[in-house]
Amino acid sequence: GAVVSQHPSRVICKSGTSVKIECRSLDFQATTMFWYRQFPKQSLMLMATSNEGSKATYEQGVEKDKFLINHASLTLSTLTVTSAHPEDSSFYICSAGQRGFFPSTDTQYFGPGTRLTVL
Amino acid sequence: GEDVEQSLFLSVREGDSSVINCTYTDSSSTYLYWYKQEPGAGLQLLTYIFSNMDMKQDQRLTVLLNKKDKHLSLRIADTQTGDSAIYFCAERDSSASKIIFGSGTRLSIRP
Numbered sequence: 001g002a003v004v005s006q007h008p009s010r011v012i013c014k015s016g017t018s019v020k021i022e023c024r025s026l027d028f029q030a031t032t033m034f035w036y037r038q039f040p041k042q043s044l045m046l047m048a049t050s051n052e053g054s055k056a057t058y059e060q061g062v063e064k065d066k067f068l069i070n071h072a073s074l075t076l077s078t079l080t081v082t083s084a085h086p087e088d089s090s091f092y093i094c095s096a097g098q099r100g101f102f103p104s105t106d107t108q109y110f111g112p113g114t115r116l117t118v119l
Numbered sequence: 120g121e122d123v124e125q126s127l128f129l130s131v132r133e134g135d136s137s138v139i140n141c142t143y144t145d146s147s148s149t150y151l152y153w154y155k156q157e158p159g160a161g162l163q164l165l166t167y168i169f170s171n172m173d174m175k176q177d178q179r180l181t182v183l184l185n186k187k188d189k190h191l192s193l194r195i196a197d198t199q200t201g202d203s204a205i206y207f208c209a210e211r212d213s214s215a216s217k218i219i220f221g222s223g224t225r226l227s228i229r230p
Binding site for chain 2: 004006034041042043044046049093095108109110111112113115
């Protein structure tokens, strides 16, 4: 299957600093990338959808000025958590989708996730 | 809005079959997925089924879809310790690219 990587896998930062997380599709061009947040023992919450070259679409309740998403190329999307606070500590997972990667199916491939801890 | 529900926990004996159930509300769902998440890792697509199918089998995995009742199940035959994980049911409709996930079912294996 397709490979999606995330970097870093784990980051610890001080409150008030900004953190950038990268999501890369390694062996295919991703027309759409998704960013999810997962709290312990809970499901994935979609934060935003980004299409290459256009602004991200944020889900209701997600602050776009706090979670900056850039999808500058077909293989790279970045999520920047600005002025991070302890409540932003979470597991952030990206996925990359390519229309028609499987015959007749649009499928998302998930990255391994980034664990953010804000002290 | 769309909703996907799963039971939170399932415990089975090693070697037995595991059946994880899922219900969804969106009648326009066209793709239904099962993902596996191991501790501290991202999601791995296990299998998917189109809404015009009733059943799909892939080695030890069998997916059953009852579209009338909006019920999806994943059966894992001969469950092994390596199957311990959280299993997410997910659905997507043809008009949207986003996927709606269930809460996940934590499968634990006992000897």
